[in-house]
Amino acid sequence: MRAIVIDRPGTFRVAEVPDPTPGATEVVVRVEYCGICGTDLHILAGEFPPTPYPITPGHEFAGTVVARGPDVKPDLPIGARVAVDPSLYCGYCRRCRAGRDNLCENWAAIGDTVDGAFAEFVAVPAVNAYRLPDHVDSQHGAMAEPLACAVHGLRRLGPVFGDPVVVIGAGTMGLLLLQVLLTSGAGPVAVVDRVSERLEVARKLGADRAVTSAEALEGERFEVAVDATGVPEAIESAVGLLDRGGRLLVFGVSTAEAAIRVSPFRVYNDELTITGSMAILRSFGQAVDLLASGAVDPRLLLSEPLPLEDFGEAVSRVRGGQGVKWHLRP
Ligand SMILES: [Zn+2]
Numbered sequence: 001m002r003a004i005v006i007d008r009p010g011t012f013r014v015a016e017v018p019d020p021t022p023g024a025t026e027v028v029v030r031v032e033y034c035g036i037c038g039t040d041l042h043i044l045a046g047e048f049p050p051t052p053y054p055i056t057p058g059h060e061f062a063g064t065v066v067a068r069g070p071d072v073k074p075d076l077p078i079g080a081r082v083a084v085d086p087s088l089y090c091g092y093c094r095r096c097r098a099g100r101d102n103l104c105e106n107w108a109a110i111g112d113t114v115d116g117a118f119a120e121f122v123a124v125p126a127v128n129a130y131r132l133p134d135h136v137d138s139q140h141g142a143m144a145e146p147l148a149c150a151v152h153g154l155r156r157l158g159p160v161f162g163d164p165v166v167v168i169g170a171g172t173m174g175l176l177l178l179q180v181l182l183t184s185g186a187g188p189v190a191v192v193d194r195v196s197e198r199l200e201v202a203r204k205l206g207a208d209r210a211v212t213s214a215e216a217l218e219g220e221r222f223e224v225a226v227d228a229t230g231v232p233e234a235i236e237s238a239v240g241l242l243d244r245g246g247r248l249l250v251f252g253v254s255t256a257e258a259a260i261r262v263s264p265f266r267v268y269n270d271e272l273t274i275t276g277s278m279a280i281l282r283s284f285g286q287a288v289d290l291l292a293s294g295a296v297d298p299r300l301l302l303s304e305p306l307p308l309e310d311f312g313e314a315v316s317r318v319r320g321g322q323g324v325k326w327h328l329r330p
């Protein structure tokens with residue numbers, strides 16, 4: 001089969017590699033769509049510490065089951081269309097046993113630590129595969145992974161009904177968070193991003209205000225601020241927009257070295273809450289349900305998919321901030 005192989009950081013090739021065979025409890029999925037995201041850029045740049053090389057990246061995908069291991073349950077037949085939770089939590093470390101699998105001490109994931117879905121086929125544990133209803137197309141199904149991260153973020157934040165919210169960043173994650181916030185009864189929701197095309201999408205998805213900088217919201221105060229950028233200055237501006245008693249969700253991915261300045265006086269005196277959210281925790285099924293019910297509509301986020309051979313082109317479009325979500329069709 002054809003697959004993208006990153007032999008070492010900074011370089012990749014479209015390679016011919018052996019087809020995967022399923023282990024006893026695995027299925028092989030023929031990949032229909034695989035999304036590219038910031039993590040893939042970090043893996044390509046050698047900036048994602050858990051990744052061993054060589055690796056085939058790709059963790060946001062959907063496709064069709066084409067082979068099954070002998071111990072796979074009958075509810076996942078050949079031909080089933082599925083979206084796949086890439087999480088490979090160990091199940092026996094202290095964090096897993098405390099129900100916080102996403103903080104697993106032996107953290108691993110398809111496309112991050114083992115070969116992923118920028119390939120024609122990928123072998124995955126059957127328990128990670130979620131069947132897609134007939135009316136959910138596979139490109140939408142490939143959005144279940146980032147959406148599952150947004151669902152976990154909302155759970156971390158707690159109830160938002162009736163709360164004015166500001167979302168910083170209108171990339172894929174900011175726009176999915178906007179939709180889950182609105183569907184959870186938050187509002188009005190303001191969105192901040194430097195790219196005006198993305199603000200236009202945010203408005204169409206129901207943002208009450210969509211502005212190019214936090215300064216444009218000066219004077220307004222929010223119960224909840226969500227950072228979907230990982231940029232320290234943006235996170236500081238989000239704290240500045242919080243009302244007394246406000247809650248901040250730190251969702252964006254920053255580097256391990258990044259630092260922010262926050263007034264401890266405000267945290268104490270205003271009773272601010274700062275919460276983090278990391279990847280997926282038993283939120284994948286709900287993400288599929290939100291796509292199936294139409295409560296989250298990914299259409300405005302999607303660009304025309306590219307062939308597998310255009311991995312490099314997709315990388316440069318993501319780097320250039322072009323469009324919102326790019327998918328490859330292996
Ligand atoms: Zn991703």
Ligand SMILES: [Zn+2]
Nearest residue numbers: 090093096104
């Ligand atoms: Zn674990």
